[in-house]
Amino acid sequence: MDEEVIIIKKPKYLNLIPILLIAFVLFKTVYTTNFLDIFLKLISPFIWALAIAYLLNPLMMVMEKKLKLRRLICLIIIYIFLIGLIILFITIITPRIVENIKHINNSFPEYLETAEEWLILQSSNLEFLQKYGVYDYFEENLNSIIDTFGGNISVTLSRTISRLINITSALLNFVLGVVISIYMLKDKEIFIKQIKKLLYAIFSVNKVDYMVSVLKELNTVFSKYLIGKIIDSIIIGILCFFGLLIIGVRYPLVLSSIVGITNMIPYFGPFIGMIPAIIVTLFYSPIKALWVGLFILALQQFDGLYLGPKILGTQVGLKPLWVISAIIIGGGLFGVVGMLLAIPVTGMIKTLLSKYINSKLSNKNVNL
Numbered sequence: 317m318d319e320e321v322i323i324i325k326k327p328k329y330l331n332l333i334p335i336l337l338i339a340f341v342l343f344k345t346v347y348t349t350n351f352l353d354i355f356l357k358l359i360s361p362f363i364w365a366l367a368i369a370y371l372l373n374p375l376m377m378v379m380e381k382k383l384k385l386r387r388l389i390c391l392i393i394i395y396i397f398l399i400g401l402i403i404l405f406i407t408i409i410t411p412r413i414v415e416n417i418k419h420i421n422n423s424f425p426e427y428l429e430t431a432e433e434w435l436i437l438q439s440s441n442l443e444f445l446q447k448y449g450v451y452d453y454f455e456e457n458l459n460s461i462i463d464t465f466g467g468n469i470s471v472t473l474s475r476t477i478s479r480l481i482n483i484t485s486a487l488l489n490f491v492l493g494v495v496i497s498i499y500m501l502k503d504k505e506i507f508i509k510q511i512k513k514l515l516y517a518i519f520s521v522n523k524v525d526y527m528v529s530v531l532k533e534l535n536t537v538f539s540k541y542l543i544g545k546i547i548d549s550i551i552i553g554i555l556c557f558f559g560l561l562i563i564g565v566r567y568p569l570v571l572s573s574i575v576g577i578t579n580m581i582p583y584f585g586p587f588i589g590m591i592p593a594i595i596v597t598l599f600y601s602p603i604k605a606l607w608v609g610l611f612i613l614a615l616q617q618f619d620g621l622y623l624g625p626k627i628l629g630t631q632v633g634l635k636p637l638w639v640i641s642a643i644i645i646g647g648g649l650f651g652v653v654g655m656l657l658a659i660p661v662t663g664m665i666k667t668l669l670s671k672y673i674n675s676k677l678s679n680k681n682v683n684l
Contacts, residue, residue, distance in 0.1 A: 364493025369500040586616035
């Protein structure tokens with residue numbers, strides 16, 4: 317007699333156990349920790365790498381096409397130069413900036429005392445202020461005004477120093493980003509080909525061709541403006557540094573760095589960068605402060621009328637109204653970073669809208 321084979325069927329609900337376990341782990345990950353922060357920390361080296369590769373790619377392409385150098389040689393030259401700049405920044409420039417900021421912070425009580433004496437002297441010389449009681453009110457509340465202003469400045473400077481000192485994590489991510497960017501640039505054609513394969517596998521050929529053409533145009537708009545503006549701002553910062561040295565201003569490195577960084581912001585940037593330089597100089601020499609203001613104003617006119625157009629060309633083809641609106645909205649939503657990226661992002665949006673509108677009008681046979 318044949319042996320009976322007993323088959324025990326596994327209950328269907330047991331198949332759900334792995335799914336439930338995965339769902340539970342994901343739930344705990346998202347709700348017990350800040351998942352977005354963890355995710356951003358994990359991918360931050362790759363974001364750095366992408367940004368570095370994107371900025372260095374035009375230089376590599378120029379060296380390959382104009383100098384006819386092999387890619388490996390181009391990468392060696394570019395990254396030796398980049399590492400040299402990083403070492404220069406870490407060992408010489410950053411310590412000087414931190415030292416200058418600390419000195420400004422330590423000298424502020426003295427500056428504020430000098431400013432207070434000058435304000436009282438000037439106010440007492442104006443008889444109409446005494447007549448209407450404005451002088452008495454001003455004298456009574458001047459100390460609190462000065463203390464509040466000085467306290468706010470000290471807090472701001474202290475925070476700036478802490479952020480400059482506590483950059484270990486960001487620096488590590490940046491170093492990893494530099495290493496990863498080398499591989500991105502070395503094999504960029506392979507990565508682009510793989511992305512195209514994926515897109516062609518998912519979407520139709522016409523859609524992918526259209527996407528590629530649009531992305532190429534957007535890349536031209538974004539990279540031309542961003543890289544051009546960085547070069548322009550570096551030149552302006554260097555010129556400002558030497559100009560402030562000639563005038564004999566204290567803390568030229570810090571003040572010129574502020575001018576160079578804020579120069580990235582069109583229209584508003586030059587005035588934002590001018591204010592700290594004038595205020596700091598005003599405390600110890602009103603005459604020099606006047607010269608600083610005139611020099612930076614002349615420098616910004618030179619940038620706006622000659623240097624900027626030479627480097628940036630027609631920029632992104634935006635009218636001043638759209639530029640100002642983009643800066644205000646970008647700054648309101650994303651702060652300083654929003655102001656810096658407002659123009660190229662708006663230029664990209666303008667390009668996409670123009671393509672969409674022109675396509676719709678073409679379908680309707682409308683010529684405007």
